[in-house]
Amino acid sequence: MAFLFACNKCLLFLVVLLLHASAAIAAAALDNSTDLASLLAFKAASTSGGGAASDNIIAANWTTDVPFGTWVGVRCSLQYPPRVVLDSFSLQGTISPHLSNLSFLSSLDLRNNSLSGTIPDTLGRLPRLATLRLSLNPLSGPIPPSIFNNMSSLVSIILSFNNLSGSLPTLVFLSHIEIISVGHNLLTGLIPADLARCSTLQEIYLGENKLTGSVPSSLGNLSELVNLSLGNNQLTGAVPTSIGNLTKLWYLYLAFNHLKGEIPKEMENLVNLQELHLDVNGIVGSIPISLCNASKMTVLDVSTNNLTGPVPATLGKSMPFLQWLRMAGNALSGGLDFIASLANCRDLNYLK
Known part of the structure; x- marks a missing residue:
């Protein structure tokens, strides 16, 4: 009797296992069919049309005759998270909102194509997306707030060299974001002060837009920042002293704005x-000798401002790696003692 009970128990266990396996297979089939439909919708919205060179690669390759995991530009396997990488494919048309159904997508790279229209708001529904690259397209319209607010896994967002307009969305909290690049667009409005809440940020590129207002002092809280590019906008006010807190910073571009005030002494850090x-601002005062603490400097451009006073005599000795030095277009005075120190800069190839 005990033997029969044990057998029945084993049989019941096997049935349960089979039911679970069947459910998993059915779910996988459903996921696959959803992913397939999403990719086919993207194919229908965008065409690969670079003539004989591209030979309609997507149209010819993205067929249901083979698994979509083998399609050109689609990468998915057990080892790597799903990715769609179609940079420089001469794509035209628009970005299908159905891409939001690829719920396991980790990377979407559509840069350097001819995709037009707007960025679908539905892309904000991709919870696992870490990389979004849509640069070098003629995309227009606003940046959907959902991208900055809903995508908690986002590490890099690169939307530069488009025709995007409107203001930068407010960032609620992107806990993993490292790169935000939206330069070379038509963006207006203020730089969101809450950028500083994204403590993991390493690179910010907002240049070549029409942004107004001041440089938020809160950016000085981004201790991991190495690149900060805000040039070619319409920014006003002074360079915030909090910039001196960015001790890892190696690239700072604030040129071609309407900045006033002095170069902060805190930049000695x-x-x-x-x-x-x-360059090309309204900065006043002198070139602070404390700036010479930046001994790794290769490019120093303070030209076309309202700077006065002498050039630090030890400039060249303190910055031996200088390659580019521009100070023209100011009201600098004093002697030329600094010229002798520039003999220490063996790679200097531009001086004005």
Whole structure:
């Protein structure tokens, strides 16, 4: 009797296992069919049309005759998270909102194509997306707030070199974001102060837009920042003293704005700074000798401002790696003692 009970128990266990396996297979089939439909919708919205060179690669390759995991530009396997990488494919048309159904997508790279229209708001529904690259397209319209607010896994968002307009969305909290690049667009409005809440940020590129207002002092809280590019906008006010807190910074581009005030003494803390672009602003005062603490400097451009006073005599000795030095277009005075120190800069190839 005990033997029969044990057998029945084993049989019941096997049935349960089979039911679970069947459910898993059915779910996988459903996921696959959803992913397939999403990719086919993207194919229908965008065409690969670069003539004989591209030979309609997507149209010819994305067929249901083979598994979509083998399609050109689609990468998915047990070892790697799903990715769609179609950069430089001469794609035209629009970005299908149905891509939001690819719920396991980790990377979407559609840069350097001819995709037009707007960025679908539905992309904000991709909870696992870590990389979004849509740069070098003629995309227009606003940046959907859902991208900055809902995508908690996002590490890099690169939307530069498009025709995007409107203001930068407010960031609620992107706990993993490292790169935000939206330069070379038509964006207006203020730089969101809550960028500073994204403590993992390493690179910010907002240049070549029409942004107004001041440089938020809160950016000085981004201790991991190495690149900060805000040039070619319509920014006003002074360079915030909090910039001096960014001790890992090696690239600072604030040129071609309407900045006033003096170069902050606190910039003496930027010992890793390699490029400083403050040209074409309304900055006053002198070139602080404390700036010479940036001994790794290769490019220093403070031209076309309202600077006065002498050039630090030890400039060249303190910055031996200088390659580019521009100070023209100011009201600098004093002697030329600094010229002798520039003999220490063996790689200097531009001086004005």
